[in-house]
Amino acid sequence: RKEVEQDPGPFNVPEGATVAFNCTYSNSASQSFFWYRQDCRKEPKLLMSVYSSGNEDGRFTAQLNRASQYISLLIRDSKLSDSATYLCVVSAIQGAQKLVFGQGTRLTINP
Amino acid sequence: EAGVAQSPRYKIIEKRQSVAFWCNPISGHATLYWYQQILGQGPKLLIQFQNNGVVDDSQLPKDRFSAERLKGVDSTLKIQPAKLEDSAVYLCASSLETGTISRDQYFGPGTRLLVL
Numbered sequence: 001r002k003e004v005e006q007d008p009g010p011f012n013v014p015e016g017a018t019v020a021f022n023c024t025y026s027n028s029a030s031q032s033f034f035w036y037r038q039d040c041r042k043e044p045k046l047l048m049s050v051y052s053s054g055n056e057d058g059r060f061t062a063q064l065n066r067a068s069q070y071i072s073l074l075i076r077d078s079k080l081s082d083s084a085t086y087l088c089v090v091s092a093i094q095g096a097q098k099l100v101f102g103q104g105t106r107l108t109i110n111p
Numbered sequence: 112e113a114g115v116a117q118s119p120r121y122k123i124i125e126k127r128q129s130v131a132f133w134c135n136p137i138s139g140h141a142t143l144y145w146y147q148q149i150l151g152q153g154p155k156l157l158i159q160f161q162n163n164g165v166v167d168d169s170q171l172p173k174d175r176f177s178a179e180r181l182k183g184v185d186s187t188l189k190i191q192p193a194k195l196e197d198s199a200v201y202l203c204a205s206s207l208e209t210g211t212i213s214r215d216q217y218f219g220p221g222t223r224l225l226v227l
Contacts, residue, residue: 008151043202043218044154087153098167099144099216101153 006102023071023088036087115219129191132222136205146202
């Protein structure tokens with residue numbers, strides 16, 4: 001079983017739609033959780049951290065369920081510029097932060 | 112603030128040849144990471160340095176891959192000899208670690224390697 005599992009998609013949704021991504025992780029000792037965004041042929045960039053209480057950043061909402069070892073990302077009112085691959089990332093502190101990436105979910109927003 | 116620098120950006124070699132990649136992290140960042148990202152997959156950690164010491168190299172194929180960070184600043188990753196399955200993007204990242212408190216990782220643009 002992979003440490004971090006995501007639906008690879010691709011997701012094709014119309015502009016303005018709401019889209020949700022899910023992710024599960026296997027290591028119950030994981031301590032930090034993130035969503036990264038990766039544009040085509042570019043490096044990954046941090047989109048947002050994910051907290052147990054859930055957190056929101058503009059049109060983006062992230063949720064964490066530690067009991068189910070499940071993370072989600074919701075994008076509301078999607079824009080063309082949201083087209084990218086979204087990587088679910090989990091870390092455990094082992095001396096220094098070690099990130100484990102999911103394979104990513106590819107999202108295309110259509111006009 | 113300057114970001115993580117990597118070179119070269121692209122490299123094409125034949126199998127069994129050697130190749131080296133260079134990374135210069137963000138100034139002051141103690142931790143440096145090398146990742147391998149195969150097409151369609153997420154980045155996979157190859158090796159992690161804290162200053163000039165190795166923290167984790169459990170996923171580094173040590174029979175052909177080596178990495179060093181001699182002065183605790185820039186780093187090189189070498190593949191010798193290369194195989195077809197090494198075709199990937201090699202990403203370098205750095206972060207500012209304070210004890211066990213994690214900090215965000217910042218990625219360089221990557222080196223795209225094609226092995227023929």
